[in-house]
Amino acid sequence: MNWPVVRGSTATARTTITAWAAETPRSSGRPSTRLFKVNFMDREKEVFDDIEGLILADARKTYSEKVIDHFMKPRNLGALENPDGFNAMSGICGDTIGIYVGLDDGRIMRISFVTNGCGPTIACSSALTCMANGLEIQEAMKITGKDLMEYLGGLPVEHTHCAELAVNTLRSALAKVL
Numbered sequence: 001m002n003w004p005v006v007r008g009s010t011a012t013a014r015t016t017i018t019a020w021a022a023e024t025p026r027s028s029g030r031p032s033t034r035l036f037k038v039n040f041m042d043r044e045k046e047v048f049d050d051i052e053g054l055i056l057a058d059a060r061k062t063y064s065e066k067v068i069d070h071f072m073k074p075r076n077l078g079a080l081e082n083p084d085g086f087n088a089m090s091g092i093c094g095d096t097i098g099i100y101v102g103l104d105d106g107r108i109m110r111i112s113f114v115t116n117g118c119g120p121t122i123a124c125s126s127a128l129t130c131m132a133n134g135l136e137i138q139e140a141m142k143i144t145g146k147d148l149m150e151y152l153g154g155l156p157v158e159h160t161h162c163a164e165l166a167v168n169t170l171r172s173a174l175a176k177v178l
């Protein structure tokens, strides 16, 4: 299955539908735009909860709970202020991951990521920052794509490269501070 695009979908859909509602003419026999918007807003959370539930039920057929958890609630997301190291890499699919590290005496004390990638890419990046946080540089360099996939409870074969990209990006960021 294709990973559903969830990021920002609620806000995007809200904006789209609200814009559509604002353009809806007040023709006879139809509720006014204002009434429609009020009714829609009342139902909005329920509708999106339903949609999210359907998407998650579908995702659970393919992805582990841990992958879904890291995708839905990514840890350490966003740029780091005053990092000691940073690098970004792109995969064969065009997805890019950037990893920031902050070090103290050769140990990773702060770490974060940014990405424009798919759900598994987000999950891999998030999980990898959790795995690497607190490790010495050399220990973090030894984390493999296989380690990351095991931590996540597996990935479909078409997304194993997401784990490799995350690991390689971390290694390249750390290589810059060696």
Ligand code: FES
Pocket (backbone or CB within 6 Å): 091, 092, 093, 094, 095, 117, 118, 120, 121, 159, 161, 162, 165
């Ligand atoms: S699909 Fe290419 S890095 Fe995730």
